[in-house]
Amino acid sequence: MPAPIVLDSDPGIDDAVALQYLLGTGLWDLKAYTTVGGNVPSEQTFRNGRALARAFGIDGGVPVHRGAGRPLTRLPYSAAGEFHGAAGLGTEVLPDSTAPEQTESSTQALLRLSRAYEGELTVCATGPLTNVALALSEDPGFARRVKHLVFMGGAAEVPGNITPVAEFNAWADPDAVDLVVSSGIRYTMVGLDATHGWRFGAKELEILEEAGQDMALTARLMSFYLNAYRADEGCPLHDPLAVGVCADESFVTAAEGTVVVECASELTRGKTVFIPYDADYPREYYVESPLVNARTRHRGRIALGTGPRNFTEDFVDALLKRPGTV
Numbered sequence: 001m002p003a004p005i006v007l008d009s010d011p012g013i014d015d016a017v018a019l020q021y022l023l024g025t026g027l028w029d030l031k032a033y034t035t036v037g038g039n040v041p042s043e044q045t046f047r048n049g050r051a052l053a054r055a056f057g058i059d060g061g062v063p064v065h066r067g068a069g070r071p072l073t074r075l076p077y078s079a080a081g082e083f084h085g086a087a088g089l090g091t092e093v094l095p096d097s098t099a100p101e102q103t104e105s106s107t108q109a110l111l112r113l114s115r116a117y118e119g120e121l122t123v124c125a126t127g128p129l130t131n132v133a134l135a136l137s138e139d140p141g142f143a144r145r146v147k148h149l150v151f152m153g154g155a156a157e158v159p160g161n162i163t164p165v166a167e168f169n170a171w172a173d174p175d176a177v178d179l180v181v182s183s184g185i186r187y188t189m190v191g192l193d194a195t196h197g198w199r200f201g202a203k204e205l206e207i208l209e210e211a212g213q214d215m216a217l218t219a220r221l222m223s224f225y226l227n228a229y230r231a232d233e234g235c236p237l238h239d240p241l242a243v244g245v246c247a248d249e250s251f252v253t254a255a256e257g258t259v260v261v262e263c264a265s266e267l268t269r270g271k272t273v274f275i276p277y278d279a280d281y282p283r284e285y286y287v288e289s290p291l292v293n294a295r296t297r298h299r300g301r302i303a304l305g306t307g308p309r310n311f312t313e314d315f316v317d318a319l320l321k322r323p324g325t326v
């Protein structure tokens, strides 16, 4: 039976295809699509979320919620045009959902669903963690009611992509990530260490293009994204991989450890410092820093590379099962 999940997202092209992939897997009962500001400001991600719900045929059954207006303590980011297009979805102008606008915020929807599906609800976050952090601030019990949080963000042992040391989502709202990973919530961080390993290239684009009208929107989105990366090896599947890991960790290799996020410095803002944990060979880092040391009692799963199961193949297979229309 499909399991309850919320997708918390800042669409964004790879967010858009992450939604399509989630629906295509048939593994999930999507209870809400909660948007958050990130790639583009929150009002635009809400608009994009509604339009995508219509494009992928869920606007009758899956409510789309408006996210937090800004990061916890920072100004919103406003320049993702290079990778996602000015309004976030390449050059697409998609019609709005026909469903009435939800008045409940993303944070309120997350809290309500965590109570309705206590111990069962998976939350997949593919944008900045602002909504999740706000839910935890309002009600710390959210941490224990959620079964598993998988978020795309961070860079544990590899360079960043918005600064030399920070991944975009973690940089956009570092305070939110730090709050979440110290909350006691069961989490898996899927960052650049793993997402840069699963690529979508010309071969995969050809499969979508040959699938005809049903995949035309998806092919255009991925073509825009692929061109933005201008990389011979294709574009990374950041957000879809986080959705994949919700169902199966074997798309990545992961280790147990602690994440602490740099929030004080502009130079290293959003750097996700990974403190590995090994029960057989315990090693105490940060012994001279009781505050950091105390953080090591909160541990999660951290993706550190690609796993044995081929994610790119699963991604394309699932997309083909979920047509998009304009």
Ligand SMILES: [Ca+2]
Pocket (backbone or CB within 6 Å): 009, 010, 011, 012, 014, 015, 038, 039, 126, 127, 239
């Ligand atoms: Ca995203």
